[in-house]
Amino acid sequence: MRDDAPARLSTGPTRSFPMARSILALMLREMSTRYGRTPGGYVWAILEPLGAILVLALGFSLVLRSPSLGNSFILFYATGFLPFNIFNDISNNVARSLKFSKGLLVYPSVTWIDALLARFVLNLLTGLLISYLLLGGILMLSETRSVLQIGPIIEAMCLTALLGLGVGSMNCVLGGLFPVWDNIWSIITRPLFLASGVFFIYDDMPPLAKEVLWYNPLIHITGLMREGFYPMYAPGYISIAYVTLVSMALLVLGLLLLGKHHKDIINA
Structure with a gap:
């Protein structure tokens, strides 16, 4: 070998897509923590909403x-x-993402946005899978006579995910900086189940109730979802722009505040 040959530095294998790898690792960790410690695992994630729907029906x-x-x-x-x-x-779950992954956020390769996105993606995929299985089973086993419109269904699910991420990001900041906020939020949202159109349709409500309920983004989402399953139903009150605006405003504000205060929340 020539003495004047340039020495080649030995470099280890470079890790591609570090953010994706961190998110996947956090998702696998949560899957094993939440579903791997109980008999049945994911079966209970399907049986719980199915039981609630059957009781309502x-x-x-x-x-x-x-x-x-x-x-x-x-x-x-x-x-x-x-x-x-x-x-x-x-x-x-997004609201509790930093608290749940607090022990792993001390490593430089894991960031607060990884923890946030991991919980978002996992819960979204789980929810979509459960919805597909339950709605598919209902359509096959009962005479619903539904003619599906895929467009409104996809729009409803996308808006649901965006609104959940926006509200969760904002609550992650407020709950992390002010622990009492978790209790306040649980009190505020108790009537939300009743006011989101789960039991009724917006069109059946009296005028005064309509004026108030219209500002609840979830009433637009449930109406849009039902439009996809009932072709004869054409809800004129739905505003996709309003739901998107509310969701994006909460998401942007939440991410900006998390970028500034995530260390305070982690070290609290």
Whole structure:
């Protein structure tokens, strides 16, 4: 070998897509923590919303002759409950993402945005899978006579995910800086299940209630979801622009505040 030959530096293998790898690792960790420690695992994630839908359908079928749309109680309440459930899971879990991954955020390769996105993606994929299985099963096993419109269904799910991420990001900041906020939020949102169109459609409400409920973004999402399953239903009150604006405003503000205060939240 020539003495004047340039020495070649030995470099280790470079890690490609470090952010994606961190997010995937955090997702796998949460999957094993949440679903791997109980018998049945993901089965319970499907049985819980199914049980809630069945209870709603059975209870209201005893006092009403037919649902507000169609002839199937279980489909009507599933199309309202499942988007709300996805929003609730995403917003609640994203709000606790920094606290859940606090021990791993001390490593430079894991950032606060990784923790946020890992919980968002995992809960979104889980919610979409559960919704697909339950709605698909309902359509196959019952005579719903539905003609699906895929466009409104996809729009409803996208808006649900965006709103859940926006609310969750904002609550992550408020709950991290002011621990009492978690209690305040739980009190504020208790009527949300009733005011989001799970039990009813917006069109059946009196004028005063309509004026108030219109400002709840979830009432637009449940209406859009039902439009995809009931072709004869054409809700004129839905504003995709309003839901998007509210979601993006919360998301941008939440991310800006997290970028500034995430160290305070982690070290609290």
